[in-house]
Amino acid sequence: MSLQAIYNKQPLVHCITNYVVANFTANGLLAVGASPVMADAIEEVGEMAAQANALLLNMGTLNERTIESMKKAGLSANMHNTPVVLDPVGVGATKFRAETAQQLLDLLKINVIRCNIGEMAALAGVNWASKGVDSGKGDIDVAVTAKQLANNYQCIVIVTGEQDVITDGIRVEFVEGGHEKVTKMTGSGCLLSALCAAVLANSKEPFDDLLTLLNEYKQASANSVATIGNFHTNFLNELENLAGGRK
Amino acid sequence: MSLQAIYNKQPLVHCITNYVVANFTANGLLAVGASPVMADAIEEVGEMAAQANALLLNMGTLNERTIESMKKAGLSANMHNTPVVLDPVGVGATKFRAETAQQLLDLLKINVIRCNIGEMAALAGVNWASKGVDSGKGDIDVAVTAKQLANNYQCIVIVTGEQDVITDGIRVEFVEGGHEKVTKMTGSGCLLSALCAAVLANSKEPFDDLLTLLNEYKQASANSVATIGNFHTNFLNELENLAGGRK
């Protein structure tokens, strides 16, 4: 139902994201009826974020120039009460990413942090062995750490993995299902973050609508299972189908 | 026949384009037998444009650095009588894009502007409600405005949408057909602009050859209709087929 709500509202989602997944993110948003706009020049991001219905900040291939653009876009979104989603890609991998995430969280009102377990651990200052931008392995109480993070930044935290966790610092829900093959498709987490932004664009009950989205995303990946090339094709098909856009 | 002409001539098309659609653009050009080269460093774009058979300037994810590269590449192309196509992506969305498009049009001899209705309106200074980089909605006589734009810049203007319009300021032709699903595939307009460049690379009758291309592109999208993931696959298949490259 969250994907259908996107399809019905067709929100404009301003994405400052990485060049690895920009194409897939745009196609995923289009598949469910949203309008993606990618723009990262400092000269225009304020104006672009001001007219968007939601803003996505994804740190995947950040650099000095785009970090400044993320800040400016975020401030503009905040000023216009436009929801902001932060995807702190690989935040545990380098000091540069850790510092950038901290700066964004300190400067901006972030509505949702969407991350994997390793990224959550890094944001929370908990020990964890990350592996590049992948989740990594370790032993941690995800729900407890996610709640702490949500309380620290007064936002909703979504930690995805074999089991997804969503919390606003008080309520905690878990989402099962899906298929691990989705992790073999680059940008599957990044696209989910973009869809979170699209959901927030028109949501009166963000927590419940995001929870629904997580369930739908798990369903899409479970329905897509195939050899990996076909998985890519199937996944866009499934998103379109769940959005009610298959005609 | 325009796609077949590309296939037979295999033009080298220098693209300065956005990172969202760079992959799809390269694959679309390759599918019809053209040789794409993406290069946007100021230090080399002059040399690269000088050896290319056509140049594409796409403003999708422009920034201060790449704008200078677009100018330098454009001047080099002009000096070598190499055709230049401008795709003013989202020109109506921000002042930065509007100013950049104006600078490029003032500085360079542009052979073809390929845009959607919202972008045309912005270039022509006509009222129109754009939506990010999407076309938007409004009430406007497309043919009249396109002709005016073509006369202003002494170029061919192609405005794509449910009905395509192509004009050189005097002659006007309309192209029907296709399928709206093509708008759910990011970069469909951007790829068309790149194919316009490939057509111009070897054309003695640019207007007629571009008109043929528009018809073939509509045909490819009509033939590709399927669920969205399969649409992507089908579309590349159809381009290859229409180019005579399916063996």
Place this chain on the structure above:
Amino acid sequence: MSLQAIYNKQPLVHCITNYVVANFTANGLLAVGASPVMADAIEEVGEMAAQANALLLNMGTLNERTIESMKKAGLSANMHNTPVVLDPVGVGATKFRAETAQQLLDLLKINVIRCNIGEMAALAGVNWASKGVDSGKGDIDVAVTAKQLANNYQCIVIVTGEQDVITDGIRVEFVEGGHEKVTKMTGSGCLLSALCAAVLANSKEPFDDLLTLLNEYKQASANSVATIGNFHTNFLNELENLAGGRK
């Protein structure tokens, strides 16, 4: 077996590559079980390369900023005895690329150069008519030139084309097979370079393991033959299959 070795070891491959093929490269690495990480900010590449199992430097859309990042990442990799693969995309096309490749080869210990014939000719200072980033045409003894290059830089040189050549300056092997259609899929050479990096990450006999990879890559492309849209899908399927990841 080289792809299966990647699948078993799941190496972290740090890629500084171009925005045209970043998505395809990431998906190709994921298809065979490797963990790609794309990061090109000067502030973090040293740290990222230090924790990676292999480093790929691809010059496809190089610019002043990313060249400095390639140097810093390369030095970090060298210091940690991490293998480095150089893909000198389009090195014959512009003076800027030629100078950059020379700087990287002078500054860094490169383990493998993976290129096409035109790029090899440019690196070796041999006459050849390149065409943008494509191979071009000419008359040259590939094995002799490749050996010379391998001796000059004390590395393994892989020259791919209708017939692949691999040499360490002494031994020379040739690989036949495959299908020309792979050249119609952008980034097929770039992905191969990334897979070379993944192979090196865990190899005790680099020459033999890379030779095996070349055979497997030819096999994947031969097995993928179809219309071009389906070829893309099939190719990822085949990589996954050869890696033993199809379950």
